[in-house]
Amino acid sequence: MILVLDDDPVVGGCVIRALEKQGFVGQMSNNVFDAMAIVNEEVPEMIFLDVFLTGPDGFTFLNEMASYADTMKVPVVVMSEKDFSAYDLSAYNVVGVLDKNTMTPAEIVNFAKSCITGEK
């Protein structure tokens, strides 16, 4: 299961659709509390994370994920309008950064394939 955490239901829905078209199973959440509840039920294979969320932000979620042994290794792709490419987020197991202004379904799927099936 791939978790998509985005408070914009349209963009989040587009990410889910792009993944499901390629056979991945996606689950969406629009806030950190609900996302943590989902993670407690089932540890996702990877996460697409919007940083600027309503309520606690994406970094709160990343800190929470990094604090548990069973979730600290889950690969995360950050999606944001702000350019985070210059920041070192490897401590949070962030494997990629997508610019929401320019990201495409193909890029989203490529990250999923690379993280889950090891396909390049």
Place this chain on the structure above:
Amino acid sequence: MYQEVDGVQVVARELKRPLLELRQLALGFDGGGAEDEAVRAEMVGVAERAMRQVDDLLKIQNLSRYGLEPIAVRAVCDEVLTEIDAMFGRKRCQMKVRYMNRQRLVKANAELLKSVVYNFLLDATRYATDEMQTELIVRETGQKVAVEVRDFGPSLPIDVWREVQNGTVGAPSDIAMRPGSSALGLYIASKFSKYMQGEISAVRHTDGTSFVIRLPVARQASIWGAV
């Protein structure tokens, strides 16, 4: 403390998200046929172009973030041309490009200059045909370098042209913000050029318009000057 809110900035901020959503929806649209694919590509293009203008409007609020430094005009223009080619799927042969400047460097900000040239070219490219090619000319005029874009579209409306000549595009009026005109791009170009100590102008032709931005030549320390 009370701080006046800039309406244009508020509108720009509000418009950003629906445009971003529209772009994502268009990218995910999967009609199947060639015609659907063309519509999808056009929707993505429209959303992306509008998002760039909204981004430019938001930059106006924080221009001091954009430092001025010696910039190679040609490198900026080439970068924009590559993007325009990719966007329209057109080859450079439909655009005449002439670099006639001996002074290569201007005092500017690369990102802001890129936005100005991009806005000029984007408008112009829409009217380009095999016979009527858009022209991009870079030349020196005194102590400035001028980047000129000549299009073969409808001539600039006289009221907007007057605003450009009077340097009043910086204050958006009902006329300047009229949809369908080149005014939003000009408003952005005017703000950016003023910040970079440059100026914009427009020349009306019977068969189109030339848009020009003039920027000061970058004067660098020279070992010969000290002798």
